[in-house]
Amino acid sequence: MHTVMLMHSSKISFLALLLLLSYLGHSQTYFANGSARSLGNGCYKLTDAADWQLGSVWYADKLDLKKDFDLEFDLNFGTKDDGADGIVFVMQTLGNKALGVAGGGIGFEGFSPSLGVEFDDWDNTNFGDLSSDHIAIFKNGSVDHKSNNALTDPVSALANSGNIEDGQNHLVRITWNASLKLFEVWFDCVKRQSITLDIENTIFKGENLVYWGFTSATGGSNNNHVVCLRDDILTQDTFYVCQGEKIELNTRESDNNDYVWTPNLYLSDNTLQNPICSSTVPITYFVNYTDKCGNKLTDTIHVGVVNKPDLGDLEDISLCADEKLNLNIDNEYGTVLWNGRSRESFELLNYEGTLSIKSSNSCGADSTDLEVSVIDCTCDLWFPNVFTPNKDGLNDEFGPVDICSNLKEYNLSVYNRWGEKVFEANDLSEFWDGSRNKKQSVDGVYFWVAKWIGSVNGQEVETLVSGSLDLIR
Ligand SMILES: [Ca+2]
Ligand SMILES: [Ca+2]
Ligand SMILES: [Ca+2]
CATH class of the missing domain: 2.60.40 (Immunoglobulin-like)
Known part of the structure; x- marks a missing residue:
């Protein structure tokens, strides 16, 4: 009898049902509003080449400012050098249906609190615009370079102050280093803006989860405005796989499609951008490739293994009268229900009858009914x-x-x-x-x-x- 009791409590403490999840089998989507519409293949037309258009596209999931991110996408500003008004990359907290104001505000006007990176191709002298197509960082829905919402001075989009309304796709990269609070913008592979700012606290009043996407508008002049985004644009450095199953890994796009993943273990093909991983143990990979700007990079990708909840080791419990036992089942990223209620743990003290336990996470669920009895102990x-x-x-x-x-x-x-x-x-x-x-x-x-x-x-x-x-x- 005593050995059953001792084994019992040790088994409970060994039940480490490590759980994670959020990205498993996740497919990412965007919301298009106003004049914006999907062109397929991850591309959205924000405005047609018509006057007084207004569009926005928002990613379905929020960005977390407590974590690094590295976004890469193509912008196309149309074919008319004298067109208007441009495109703004926006972070905001108003939701994924939000739409701003048309005209020189580039669809960004009207969002507060917000952070915007304008790619402005129309010279509004009342806003203090550069005469050349330019990039600047703003807050709270303003595009007025003379206002205190201007977080940086404008710089020309191209180093030679050239025209970006050339019908070509322009590769834009926006990165955030959460520990350094460093926000940077590249245009056609050249860094054009950089700012150190506690965005979470100074703009969003402590909110770290923000919507992100793009706005565009036309006014008395116009252009076609298109943004092309990958559905896996939020590249991850950690993937979780359910024990015994497979997961598709992924890293940044490359023009020459030449990837090498090491170690070459548990991978369907270690020369793909997105090999299938079937590891049953946690593992870290290094991926060598050349990014779209020709930089040779090595990314680090972690794979965590999540076990399906298993309560099969739990046995019926006999406790002495007045003896306490605290039952605890670790399930960090899932939930444990004790008699139907979610709690951290369950204390047994003179408890008699059935105890129903259900532990679940995104890899599965398990439940069991234990009979708990109180016995006279000697x-x-x-x-x-x-x-x-x-x-x-x-x-x-x-x-x-x-x-x-x-x-x-x-x-x-x-x-x-x-x-x-x-x-x-x-x-x-x-x-x-x-x-x-x-x-x-x-x-x-x-x-x-x-x-x-x-x-x-x-x-x-x-x-x-x-x-x-x-x-x-
Ligand atoms: Ca231009
Ligand atoms: Ca302008
Ligand atoms: Ca401007």
């Missing part, structure tokens, strides 16, 4: 005063008969008549077979001392007993 050990270690199968070993519900500690020592210790046990399963140093001990009288701590109705009680023993072969 802890007594009885020792015989004679034994006959002659291997006839009868009384060949010396040790206790136990009636103990919950033994905490145990020691038995046996001495010969000269006071030499001939045997010692610290576990109830160890009995004396009458030998010492592999030699048979002689017939005669021996002495034993036994000490144990057991639970008697919730109280720990220590007992010390001694006696003599006849060894007869």
